[in-house]
Amino acid sequence: MVIFGGTGDLAHRKLYPAVYNLFLSGELPENFAVVAVGRRNKTIEEFRNDVEQAIHRFSRPNNGSPAQLDKALSMFYYYRLDIYNADGYSRLGRYLSEVDKVHGTNGNRIFYLAVAPEHFQPIVENLKAAGMVLNDGASWQRLVIEKPFGSDLNSAIMLNEAINRVFGEQHIYRIDHYLGKEMLQNIMAIRFANALFEPLWNNKYIDHVQIISSETVGVENRGAYYEKAGALRDMLQNHMLQLLMLTAMEPPAILDNNSIRDEKVKVLKSLSEMTSEKVLRQVVRGQYGRGQIDGKMVPGYREEKGISPSSDTETFIAMKVEVENFRWGGVPFYLLTGKRLPVKFTEIVIQFVSLPEVLYFKELRGLKPNTLHIRIQPTEGVELYFNTKKPGIRNEIIQVGMDFCQNCDVDAVSPDAYERLLLDVMKGDSTLFTRWDEVEYAWRFVDRIARAWKEEKPIFPNYPASTWGPYEARKLIERDGRRWHVV
Numbered sequence: 448m449v450i451f452g453g454t455g456d457l458a459h460r461k462l463y464p465a466v467y468n469l470f471l472s473g474e475l476p477e478n479f480a481v482v483a484v485g486r487r488n489k490t491i492e493e494f495r496n497d498v499e500q501a502i503h504r505f506s507r508p509n510n511g512s513p514a515q516l517d518k519a520l521s522m523f524y525y526y527r528l529d530i531y532n533a534d535g536y537s538r539l540g541r542y543l544s545e546v547d548k549v550h551g552t553n554g555n556r557i558f559y560l561a562v563a564p565e566h567f568q569p570i571v572e573n574l575k576a577a578g579m580v581l582n583d584g585a586s587w588q589r590l591v592i593e594k595p596f597g598s599d600l601n602s603a604i605m606l607n608e609a610i611n612r613v614f615g616e617q618h619i620y621r622i623d624h625y626l627g628k629e630m631l632q633n634i635m636a637i638r639f640a641n642a643l644f645e646p647l648w649n650n651k652y653i654d655h656v657q658i659i660s661s662e663t664v665g666v667e668n669r670g671a672y673y674e675k676a677g678a679l680r681d682m683l684q685n686h687m688l689q690l691l692m693l694t695a696m697e698p699p700a701i702l703d704n705n706s707i708r709d710e711k712v713k714v715l716k717s718l719s720e721m722t723s724e725k726v727l728r729q730v731v732r733g734q735y736g737r738g739q740i741d742g743k744m745v746p747g748y749r750e751e752k753g754i755s756p757s758s759d760t761e762t763f764i765a766m767k768v769e770v771e772n773f774r775w776g777g778v779p780f781y782l783l784t785g786k787r788l789p790v791k792f793t794e795i796v797i798q799f800v801s802l803p804e805v806l807y808f809k810e811l812r813g814l815k816p817n818t819l820h821i822r823i824q825p826t827e828g829v830e831l832y833f834n835t836k837k838p839g840i841r842n843e844i845i846q847v848g849m850d851f852c853q854n855c856d857v858d859a860v861s862p863d864a865y866e867r868l869l870l871d872v873m874k875g876d877s878t879l880f881t882r883w884d885e886v887e888y889a890w891r892f893v894d895r896i897a898r899a900w901k902e903e904k905p906i907f908p909n910y911p912a913s914t915w916g917p918y919e920a921r922k923l924i925e926r927d928g929r930r931w932h933v934v
């Protein structure tokens with residue numbers, strides 16, 4: 448695995464610990480090595496020391512023995528190369544052939560682009576020019592590409608065409624790390640493996656769906672990137688739409704990568720068109736101002752490092768989306784995501800319809816509807832709320848919850864998303880990666896919102912840090928007679 452950006456944050460925080468955990472669990476192939484590429488001057492020993500530190504800092508518990516760590520570190524190499532030095536790639540190619548000889552990797556390569564998006568195209572073109580992408584049957588070369596994949600539909604098409612000139616679609620693995628999360632993979636199992644849910648998963652029995660992904664942090668040190676992305680491109684275009692697709696998709700005919708992704712894309716194609724009027728009515732954008740967290744004042748978005756004091760970048764979105772097909776017609780999906788909200792979590796809430804107002808309903812107004820909560824992070828699990836009689840001589844009904852918590856046990860640490868994703872790239876399974884048409888339809892949807900927003904200047908900031916976003920976000924759902932489960 449050749450990691451461009453091998454000296455960067457993503458590689459240290461996620462990729463090296465993931466490789467190490469795969470090694471410890473015995474999942475890593477025998478013939479495997481990592482060659483990190485960066486500009487910094489480092490000896491292999493210095494680099495292996497960096498990797499060791501990263502493992503200590505960021506790996507999940509169960510760090511293995513010193514002998515295991517030494518063995519794992521012996522698979523890590525460093526090669527210094529400027530991405531734009533086209534001549535240097537042939538030298539890199541020769542270096543990789545040397546590593547092949549030591550580790551028996553036979554010319555098979557995973558090129559992992561853990562660099563800023565503007566570097567994607569030059570790297571791919573230089574790899575091709577140096578004859579490093581063959582896919583000739585004797586060996587394979589795969590490309591792993593981090594998000595964001597373009598900044599709108601046009602830039603995504605251009606990037607896709609450029610990489611398609613070098614790698615066929617079947618060799619491209621576009622990462623949306625949410626798809627590697629344990630509970631995301633569980634959504635399909637919960638839906639399609641339970642007679643309790645599958646027959647009810649439609650507009651006859653579901654009143655509405657909420658998809659919420661909130662962060663407590665602000666923009667941190669990612670100002671330059673976030674200014675151009677905002678919540679729309681950073682969260683909605685990828686993670687939020689992935690959650691929507693998995694919740695709303697039809698069961699695939701077979702469990703292979705293309706059948707699953709075909710069904711996901713159909714959901715995007717069924718989204719009701721976001722006209723300017725609809726954006727105005729159904730999409731709320733926000734930007735956080737100053738606010739108090741744990742008794743301390745935190746700066747507003749416009750006061751953060753690297754952010755323009757007059758920035759119109761949104762840090763919050765709440766919206767109502769309609770999936771216009773026979774299963775979902777009439778069932779609104781409410782999406783909410785933002786930075787500097789009071790709690791960090793990602794959850795899908797399915798609210799079932801209320802029963803006719805007879806029997807208990809007649810006497811006891813305000814019975815709560817059944818809800819199913821699929822918790823993605825930080826806790827992973829499923830919670831089902833239903834009504835039952837309160838013990839006692841009175842006829843009182845209370846809501847109770849059945850809670851399955853996947854990672855509440857101290858020992859039950861789920862693998863990090865990157866472990867699963869890296870393993871799948873090694874195996875050549877692209878199910879949990881974003882196919883081009885998913886990217887394309889997601890941008891089509893998001894671009895319309897971006898265009899409508901351009902027509903009007905927002906009044907920002909419009910929510911204090913550590914609150915649940917602007918008042919309009921509450922109004923959005925409350926005017927439909929519903930409420931956010933978190934607010």
Ligand SMILES: NC(=O)c1ccc[n+]([C@@H]2O[C@H](COP(=O)([O-])OP(=O)(O)OC[C@H]3O[C@@H](n4cnc5c(N)ncnc54)[C@H](OP(=O)(O)O)[C@@H]3O)[C@@H](O)[C@H]2O)c1
Nearest residue numbers: 452453454455456457485486487529530561562563564593
């Ligand atoms: N960090 C995360 O948690 C995270 C999460 C999701 C997605 N991502 C995505 O992952 C990508 C990388 O993010 P990051 O946070 O790891 O960035 P980063 O810490 O800034 O690292 C950037 C890397 O790019 C290398 N680089 C830059 N210009 C180069 C050049 N001309 N030649 C060779 N190497 C060059 C740097 O090498 P030198 O420093 O040696 O020059 C460094 O290794 C981005 O696309 C980001 O959006 C990151």
